[in-house]
Amino acid sequence: MAPPRLVVLDVNETLSDLGPMRHRFADAGLAETLVATWFAQVLRDGFSLSTLGTSSRFADLGRDVLHDLAPDLDEDAVDHVLAGFSALDLHPDVAPGLRAFSDAGTTVVTLSNGSTDVAEGLLARAGVRDLVDHVLSVDDVGVWKPHPRAYAHALRTCDVSPADALMVAVHPWDLHGAAHAGLDTAWITRDPRAWPSAFTPPTHRAEGLDAVAGLVRDS
Numbered sequence: 020m021a022p023p024r025l026v027v028l029d030v031n032e033t034l035s036d037l038g039p040m041r042h043r044f045a046d047a048g049l050a051e052t053l054v055a056t057w058f059a060q061v062l063r064d065g066f067s068l069s070t071l072g073t074s075s076r077f078a079d080l081g082r083d084v085l086h087d088l089a090p091d092l093d094e095d096a097v098d099h100v101l102a103g104f105s106a107l108d109l110h111p112d113v114a115p116g117l118r119a120f121s122d123a124g125t126t127v128v129t130l131s132n133g134s135t136d137v138a139e140g141l142l143a144r145a146g147v148r149d150l151v152d153h154v155l156s157v158d159d160v161g162v163w164k165p166h167p168r169a170y171a172h173a174l175r176t177c178d179v180s181p182a183d184a185l186m187v188a189v190h191p192w193d194l195h196g197a198a199h200a201g202l203d204t205a206w207i208t209r210d211p212r213a214w215p216s217a218f219t220p221p222t223h224r225a226e227g228l229d230a231v232a233g234l235v236r237d238s
Contacts, residue, residue, distance in 0.1 A: 021234050023203065025179040026120055027170070028151075028228075029188035030131035030138045031058075033207060035107040040078060043103035047096040049089055060084045062163075065132055066192075069162040077133040078104075104137050109145045110209070112227025116151040119232035128153040130173045140169045147148050154179065165196020174200075187231055205231045 028034060032035055037058070041051035060079045068074050085097050120127050127150065129138050135156045142148040153176055157163045160172045174184060181201025188194050194204040195218035206214070206221035207228065216218060223238075225231045 021035050021183075022123065023125065023183055023185040024238065025128065025174070025177050025184040026127045026235075027173045027184060027186045027202070028127065028129045029164075029186075029193050030141065030205075031133055032209075033187065033229075034109055034113050034129070034138075035141055035187045036110050037107065040098070040100075040103045043100045047100050049090060049092075049100075053088060053163075057081070057084055057088060060087070062132070065163040066122060069166045072161055072162060074157065074161050104133065105140055107141060109141065109147070110227065112229045113230060114145055114147050114150075116230075116232045117147050119229060119236070121150045123232070123236060125235075126152050126177055126179070127143070128155055128173055128177060130155045130157070130164065130169065132157050164193050167196070167200045170197050170200040170202060172233025174202075181233060185222070185235065187228065191215050191221075194221050195219050205234070207231065 037054065040054045044054055045051050052141055061077065061084050064080045065074065081101055083102060085092060117127065129151055131138050133156065135154050138154045142151055154171055155176060157169045160168050162168050174181060184202045185205055186194060186197030186202045187205045187207065189207045191211055191214055194206055198204050198219040203222040205223040205225060208224055208226055223231060223234050227236055
């Protein structure tokens with residue numbers, strides 16, 4: 020198998036560590052365990068809109084879901100929680116993985132259901148923005164991943180065919196969508212969950228982005 024010309028990276032949870040969001044929820048008087056529920060419901064609403072060919076910004080859906088889960092939360096508290104997304108750090112394996120792809124001459128882009136500003140800030144704080152060729156968002160195409168148009172946006176931006184691209188994510192739903200768009204896929208297994216049997220199996224499995232880069236290099 021030839022190495023990919025293009026690597027497309029999911030952002031939320033794949034690159035960024037959402038752990039500190041628990042503290043933001045606690046600051047607002049919410050249970051730290053509510054972070055996973057909130058994030059899942061934001062994705063649910065984004066996916067639902069995309070099935071109809073429409074979308075809403077991640078931050079707007081995030082605000083609505085917070086109000087749904089905690090109706091008494093005031094706007095200052097909501098703002099404090101949502102601001103946490105602009106203060107997250109990379110997982111430790113991400114920077115070495117980005118450097119490995121850069122050293123190999125691979126084009127690397129991020130493709131997020133969130134905003135480009137959040138992704139730009141995440142990469143800049145870690146000092147790795149120069150290792151990413153394009154920072155992309157589904158905001159530019161009007162539907163969220165895993166809609167096929169989202170992956171087509173990354174391919175079109177880089178003028179690369181699906182067969183020459185690899186999608187990397189921690190989310191099986193994201194990789195299932197990418198596989199149906201014709202991309203190879205790499206599942207980062209930071210989570211002990213099993214792969215859903217209804218989804219197309221990933222091309223690669225690895226514990227971190229650095230390991231993905233090694234698998235691709237040696238394939």
